[in-house]
Amino acid sequence: MSEYVIDIDSLTKIYQTGKTDFKALNTVTLKIRKGDFVAIMGPSGSGKSTLMNIIGCLDRPTSGTVIIDGENISIVSDNELAEIRGRKIGFIFQKFNLIPTMTALKNIALPMVFLGGTTADRDRRAAELLGKVGLTNWATHRPSELSGGQQQRIAIARALSNNPSIILADEPTGNLDTKTGEQIMGLLVALNKEGKTILLVTHAIALKRFANRVINMLDGEVSEKS
């Protein structure tokens, strides 16, 4: 296994929209070490989310190689991709994306459902994570009964439930006020300290300070000032 938890080489992603092709990512080469806290910045449409989706195994490269924690995602099946996603990646979305029909606890436990195990074990771990994000008393509440900040904390707990090595956060504070956003960032920093590799897409320059690497994107290409 290489020293990089994310090892991207000459990644190109082309979207076919009608007859014209759109190159959302253009020969991106990017290597990220375990334990890095990477901020990805860039104007709208520059390809940040596209990159995140490929790293998160939601999408496949058009060309180039992407190796996530030792797995070459170009050559695995859909099912294996889902499995990698479930085990190695924790997603945090701008809009929280909790399942509205499920309680906070069940939302946190959901990624574990797709990997198996007993309900009791899952609920125990979910309760533990609920404590970790400081929402122990909100276990039985549904997302609609929670504030945005609380929802995002549940989403973070959910992202942690399968103990992934990589956390992908695509504008996690985008829908939150500055103060709540700072709290969420505090949680991510703590996770990074525990050894999680974190990729954070953000428009807020103020959040740069939490990262140890800042990657800029423009028109599907990456650049990095070190």
Place this chain on the structure above:
Amino acid sequence: MIKDIFVMGLEAMKSYKIRTFLTLIGVIIGVASVIMVTTAGGSVSSFIADQWNVFNPTGMVIGTGTGGATPQLSIRSVVFTTNDVEKIQNLPSVKTVAPLGVVPLNKILKRDGFLKWESRPGEIMYASTPALLEILNLNLEEGTMFEEGKNEVVISKNVAEVFGKDKPLHVGDTIYLRRVDSKTLEAKVVGILKESSTANMFNALSTPGIICPTKPYYSSYFGSNVGTILKRVVGYTVLLAEATDTKHVQDAQDQILKYLDSGGSDANQYKDQNSDFVVITQQYILVRIEQVLSVIRTYITAIALISLLIGAIGIANIMFATVTERTREIGTMMAIGAKRRDILQLFLYQSTIIGLLGGLFGCMIGASGSWFVVDLLNKNIQNLGGALSTGTIQLTYAPEWFLIASVVGILIGVAAGVLPARKAAKMDPVVALRYE
């Protein structure tokens, strides 16, 4: 894990209570109507079939009319002679044969000392031989059968009360029968028929009120005559017969027709050129009734199946809407590790649960519904008239239909859910996540 996804499906349905409920109603109505149609329909047809079944299964009516594949009696020409009756009696597959003569009556009268009672006109008397009782499967409640040639009659309970419930006729009473030709004949009541709750060929002709021997009541009646002015003999419009056993009904029918169509029969000589001899067996009647009933059953079952189909479309419709509405959730689930199979199962379980619950509740409602229908029919059965005027419909549940309805419910749930669930499972997670 399957259990967990199943529970997730259940939970989701609980959150969409009204939607689930309404979809459920569609399936319930479909399944319930299938159960009701099959149960109530089955009960009614077995009731009708039973009514006819009790009657002698080897019985048959011999008359004139139009022959062919669907023979039809068009009675009322006097053709069969006593000689024919004897000949038919001797055919190998015929057990008994009895002539049936119609003696229209003006009145029934009774004298008791100075008192005199008269019935209203319109009673019909049937002239036959004692063999008639066996052929028609009729029994005597009291008394005996008449003897041929004697002034004796057997009457039904109805006729026994012709002068009023408080002045019933008894065995041993003497009555006077005024025929439509104004001739009055004395008769001794020797037997009273047991009430028969079943329909039969005879019932289809008319209800036997009074049965009398052909001699003297019928033979002296001018309407009974057939032949030329020089040689007039007693004739009958209809004969009733029974075969030696159920296996020989067809043989008996063939033998009778062969005899009648031959030059040797009197009937062939007196019969109208344009009409045929017709033998209608009880078995044939049952077959015809079954044919009619099965057409009716097929028709209503088709309607019930259509409502089941509508229930299925309802499920599919709602599942498509749900899948579209939950697109982003589907994307989210995929992002956190759900495989396509998990998503497929999630939605398939929901539609299957609806189908299953619809099947179960539909069975329950259908079962009680058919009880109500049969109860209602029984309360109104007197109004149905004719052959259905007596007896009650027994509610007979066809257990296989409950199984079928439940299985159909599940199948409908699965079938209706497959397309929406596949749509969900095939989604591109990236696209689904961006869905607003």
